[in-house]
Amino acid sequence: MKIIVSASARKPGCPWQVQLDQHVVSFRSEAEARAFVDTLQQRLRAPHPLKQVG
Template sequence: MKILIKALAKSKGTQWQVRLDQDAITFRSEAEARAFADTLQNRIQAPHRFPQGQQRATG
């Protein structure tokens, strides 16, 4: 998943956008945007386990 952070120029100040592939989420500050992106990246990289009945067969 590609995660991008960019500033959006607005007449009432700068907002920040985090783009996840084709989806976008807007934040009021760069710090909020970066915190969201960091949390998302950590969750993506965390080990995941499938429930017993849904484990993938290997081999």
């Protein structure tokens, strides 16, 4: 997954955005955007046990 944090003039109340491939999430501050990315990356790196079917 490609993750990009950038400033944006599209939404004056939420000038920061995080792009997750084709999906964009807006934030009020750079700190909020980066905290979101940190949490997301921790969750992606976390172990995910696969359930056995059968």
